[in-house]
Amino acid sequence: MSLLKYTIRRFLALIPILFGVLLITFVMTRALPGSPVLSAAGELRGESQAQYIAKLEERYGFNQPVLVQFVKYLRNLFSGDWGESLSVHRGATVAYLIGKAFPRTFEITILSMTLATVVGVNVGIISAVNRNKLKDTVIRFIALSGVAIPIFWLGLLLQYIFAFNFGWLPAGRYFSASLEDLEIITGLRLLDSLLLGKLDYFWDTILHLIMPVFCLAFVFIAGITRQTRSSMLEVLELDYVRTARAKGCKERDVIRKHAFRNALIPTITVVGLSFAGLLGGAVLTETTFTLHGMGWLVVAAINGVDYDIINASVFIMTIIFVTANLVIDLMYGIVDPRIRY
Numbered sequence: 001m002s003l004l005k006y007t008i009r010r011f012l013a014l015i016p017i018l019f020g021v022l023l024i025t026f027v028m029t030r031a032l033p034g035s036p037v038l039s040a041a042g043e044l045r046g047e048s049q050a051q052y053i054a055k056l057e058e059r060y061g062f063n064q065p066v067l068v069q070f071v072k073y074l075r076n077l078f079s080g081d082w083g084e085s086l087s088v089h090r091g092a093t094v095a096y097l098i099g100k101a102f103p104r105t106f107e108i109t110i111l112s113m114t115l116a117t118v119v120g121v122n123v124g125i126i127s128a129v130n131r132n133k134l135k136d137t138v139i140r141f142i143a144l145s146g147v148a149i150p151i152f153w154l155g156l157l158l159q160y161i162f163a164f165n166f167g168w169l170p171a172g173r174y175f176s177a178s179l180e181d182l183e184i185i186t187g188l189r190l191l192d193s194l195l196l197g198k199l200d201y202f203w204d205t206i207l208h209l210i211m212p213v214f215c216l217a218f219v220f221i222a223g224i225t226r227q228t229r230s231s232m233l234e235v236l237e238l239d240y241v242r243t244a245r246a247k248g249c250k251e252r253d254v255i256r257k258h259a260f261r262n263a264l265i266p267t268i269t270v271v272g273l274s275f276a277g278l279l280g281g282a283v284l285t286e287t288t289f290t291l292h293g294m295g296w297l298v299v300a301a302i303n304g305v306d307y308d309i310i311n312a313s314v315f316i317m318t319i320i321f322v323t324a325n326l327v328i329d330l331m332y333g334i335v336d337p338r339i340r341y
Contacts, residue, residue: 038305088304
């Protein structure tokens with residue numbers, strides 16, 4: 001099977017998956033206690049709350065049969081009309097809120113996963129090469145700590161030490177309150193500040209992102225390190241690696257040129273799915289550091305029973321996950337030429 005045919009088949013297979021996720025999301029949001037119109041009606045003055053609720057339900061179609069609501073929901077979702085917020089930011093369109101939140105999550109994700117991948121892969125190789133030695137023991141202890149420590153606890157600990165105790169770093173937020181919003185070019189504050197030549201904005205954002213990026217990276221470094229170590233140990237025992245050593249190849253070349261690429265496949269899966277998960281929203285980290293990214297937005301929408309934000313956010317997360325799975329599968333063939341489609 002050619003790569004093109006394989007890609008087309010995978011895309012077609014994603015259609016029922018996407019439809020199923022949208023159906024489950026729609027049913028679960030309607031099963032939430034409360035209604036998105038209640039918060040809006042709670043602010044009413046001079047008119048009965050019941051009448052106002054009835055008007056809002058008629059306006060947004062919540063009084064229609066569930067099947068009609070679902071068909072309308074699918075039509076609007078795929079046409080780009082994602083509705084408006086009724087509780088998180090009343091009156092703002094969902095597209096605007098997600099367009100503001102997603103770049104923040106994307107920026108944090110890129111920085112965290114780059115750091116986690118570079119450190120995790122190299123440390124995992126070092127651990128495997130020095131199996132059961134002091135370096136391996138120390139690395140495994142740190143990796144186990146990264147898996148065991150709750151990310152919100154790590155975030156609070158960093159805030160206490162570096163923000164409240166020493167005052168070296170800001171405790172939260174995406175940027176200082178004294179600085180105004182930048183002109184949006186890409187939506188990524190670090191990149192936009194460089195393009196606009198505002199280095200003070202750039203360094204301010206860096207300072208605000210150090211702790212949340214470290215929190216996310218530390219957790220994923222642990223997983224990537226353990227997976228890389230495990231894969232490398234398995235590959236180093238294979239016959240072709242022993243043959244390379246017997247032929248007199250340098251140990252560094254044996255590791256980097258012979259063993260590394262074959263050991264990388266399971267690590268690619270871990271990195272790809274972790275990246276997709278973070279793009280969907282690092283809920284605990286964004287909540288701890290008040291970053292107002294996708295994770296924070298989804299939590300706020302669930303608390304406020306904001307149907308449109310929940311549905312649109314899950315839709316985006318689903319697209320990200322299925323795309324990540326496809327990209328991971330395609331990368332297998334690049335890393336290991338033995339894989340054919």
